[in-house]
Amino acid sequence: MIKVQNLTKRYGSVTAVNEIQFEVGKGEIVGFLGPNGAGKSTTMRMLSCYLPPTSGTAEIAGYDIFRDSLRAREHIGYMPENVPLPQDMRVDEYLRFRAALKGVPGRRIKERFADVCELCNLTDVSRKLIGALSKGYRQRVGLADAMIHEPELLILDEPTIGLDPNQIRQVRDLIRNLRRHHTILLSTHILSEVEMTCTRVIIINKGRIEVSDTPENLRSRLTKEGEILFEVSAPDPAAATAKIKALPHIKSLNSHRTQDWTRYLIQADEDLREELHNLAVREKWRVRELTQRVATLEQIFAEITHKEDI
Amino acid sequence: MRRFVTLLKREIQHYFHQPLAYIVLFCFLCITGFIFQLGVGALNGATSQTTVIEAFFDSILLWFPFIVTFPLLTMRLFSEEYKLGTIEPLMTAPVGDLAVVLSKYFGALAFYLILWAPTLLYFVIFHVVTGQSSAQSFSQYFGSYLLLFLVGTFYLSIGCLASSLTSNQIVAAIVSFALICLMFFLSVVTFVFPSADRFLGDVVYYFSTIEHMADFSQGVFDTRPIVLYLSLTLFTLFLTFHIFQHRRWRS
Numbered sequence: 053m054i055k056v057q058n059l060t061k062r063y064g065s066v067t068a069v070n071e072i073q074f075e076v077g078k079g080e081i082v083g084f085l086g087p088n089g090a091g092k093s094t095t096m097r098m099l100s101c102y103l104p105p106t107s108g109t110a111e112i113a114g115y116d117i118f119r120d121s122l123r124a125r126e127h128i129g130y131m132p133e134n135v136p137l138p139q140d141m142r143v144d145e146y147l148r149f150r151a152a153l154k155g156v157p158g159r160r161i162k163e164r165f166a167d168v169c170e171l172c173n174l175t176d177v178s179r180k181l182i183g184a185l186s187k188g189y190r191q192r193v194g195l196a197d198a199m200i201h202e203p204e205l206l207i208l209d210e211p212t213i214g215l216d217p218n219q220i221r222q223v224r225d226l227i228r229n230l231r232r233h234h235t236i237l238l239s240t241h242i243l244s245e246v247e248m249t250c251t252r253v254i255i256i257n258k259g260r261i262e263v264s265d266t267p268e269n270l271r272s273r274l275t276k277e278g279e280i281l282f283e284v285s286a287p288d289p290a291a292a293t294a295k296i297k298a299l300p301h302i303k304s305l306n307s308h309r310t311q312d313w314t315r316y317l318i319q320a321d322e323d324l325r326e327e328l329h330n331l332a333v334r335e336k337w338r339v340r341e342l343t344q345r346v347a348t349l350e351q352i353f354a355e356i357t358h359k360e361d362i
Numbered sequence: 363m364r365r366f367v368t369l370l371k372r373e374i375q376h377y378f379h380q381p382l383a384y385i386v387l388f389c390f391l392c393i394t395g396f397i398f399q400l401g402v403g404a405l406n407g408a409t410s411q412t413t414v415i416e417a418f419f420d421s422i423l424l425w426f427p428f429i430v431t432f433p434l435l436t437m438r439l440f441s442e443e444y445k446l447g448t449i450e451p452l453m454t455a456p457v458g459d460l461a462v463v464l465s466k467y468f469g470a471l472a473f474y475l476i477l478w479a480p481t482l483l484y485f486v487i488f489h490v491v492t493g494q495s496s497a498q499s500f501s502q503y504f505g506s507y508l509l510l511f512l513v514g515t516f517y518l519s520i521g522c523l524a525s526s527l528t529s530n531q532i533v534a535a536i537v538s539f540a541l542i543c544l545m546f547f548l549s550v551v552t553f554v555f556p557s558a559d560r561f562l563g564d565v566v567y568y569f570s571t572i573e574h575m576a577d578f579s580q581g582v583f584d585t586r587p588i589v590l591y592l593s594l595t596l597f598t599l600f601l602t603f604h605i606f607q608h609r610r611w612r613s
Contacts (some may be wrong), residue, residue, distance in 0.1 A: 132450045136450060194451075
């Protein structure tokens with residue numbers, strides 16, 4: 053669906069996007085992650101044919117974004133950051149205008165309008181002026197606009213920014229439902245959102261792609277060493293610590309005592325949960341926690357985007 | 363073509379969605395009506411060859427509201443889209459840059475025609491009330507309105523150009539007003555320097571809108587101004603188109 057090759061964008065001497073390269077297949081939901089100024093929006097603007105790239109090429113549904121720009125645009129539904137909308141139009145006027153502009157045949161406009169209104173819950177406000185809508189509704193109008201011509205590819209630049217938690221959940225559900233018919237490329241700051249909706253994550257930093265993988269793979273990549281939390285109550289804590297230390301593969305051990313409970317943070321080469329359990333059973337310790345620490349996307353993100361700064 | 367029509371409709375609609383359009387229409391009609399009445403009043407009882415239409419169009423009073431309308435009509439065309447960011451959804455829809463520029467231009471032109479259309483009624487009312495004709499021949503009406511149209515096409519294109527340059531409507535208005543004034547008051551040069559050589563005088567004559575209006579409102583058709591305005595309009599729109607494209611390339 054998307055094929056990006058050596059795409060570069062320079063603003064004067066600043067390189068916003070530096071020779072990035074990736075592909076997005078049909079039906080994927082790809083989350084674009086990165087700190088502010090990493091080049092997410094610039095990349096999306098280039099893909100949606102708004103900004104011409106400095107060098108490199110990209111293809112959308114087989115059409116070059118530069119040479120076949122108009123054809124490529126027909127296959128894209130783009131929702132820009134902050135959703136700029138004309139203030140003077142009513143919601144239905146705007147969506148019908150956009151549908152006509154994007155080449156939806158006259159007889160189908162009514163049907164498409166009804167469809168997107170229902171999908172985005174806009175039916176109640178369809179006669180309201182866009183200027184009078186709340187942020188959440190404006191966001192949904194932007195989303196409805198992006199979908200109105202049934203594009204194969206949706207490019208959504210921060211679709212949930214500035215929404216309240218309920219609205220974020222609604223948008224997230226909506227995006228997940230769209231998966232059946234659309235390929236989606238979305239950018240966001242909210243990492244939990246990516247974990248919940250995306251089939252693949254692309255982390256971009258300083259104009260370069262750092263990682264492109266599924267959220268699960270990313271997580272396992274950073275958790276394979278096995279960081280384990282183990283909280284026990286042993287009659288002799290010092291002896292217990294020594295016994296745990298004696299287990300094979302242990303790299304380091306931190307303990308923290310509160311009254312009769314001791315909490316260990318264990319770094320090991322392998323997953324030692326079973327051995328720890330057996331040890332506790334043998335020694336008749338009371339256990340109240342034994343978990344493998346799973347890296348969240350947050351940690352992965354911090355690790356990847358900060359490694360150069362430290 | 364269908365997309366162009368969609369855009370054009372939207373542009374015209376946009377004028378009527380904003381109070382500015384009604385304020386301009388209202389003030390414009392009040393002022394031109396007043397000027398018409400002054401013209402008729404001046405001719406009343408006077409022995410003069412001047413017709414009512416000449417008194418109306420060839421009066422210096424009319425030109426002030428006339429040139430003020432252009433910045434008002436054109437200042438928001440591109441500037442507002444730049445400022446609100448709506449240019450982004452617009453240019454990511456499958457429409458070409460040329461269609462966008464032309465739809466904005468023709469939208470402004472359509473509003474300009476709507477602005478002037480009611481002034482035709484002045485002559486009808488004059489005829490009904492006095493039983494006299496306000497011109498010696500039909501060609502005087504035709505000439506006057508043809509020139510209004512021609513001048514309008516050119517001055518609106520200047521407004522488009524100014525608006526495509528900046529995201530600030532005020533700056534756009536001032537730039538277009540300055541350019542239009544420069545063009546319009548060129549004929550003042552001959553008043554200020556009456557001893558200037560003939561060549562300068564000729565150049566000024568060829569470019570001066572006031573001189574053109576004096577001819578056309580008498581029913582004298584001169585092809586030179588027609589070619590002048592149309593070619594200048596094309597050139598200015600061409601510049602606008604390139605500036606509009608360039609803004610995206612540069613950013």
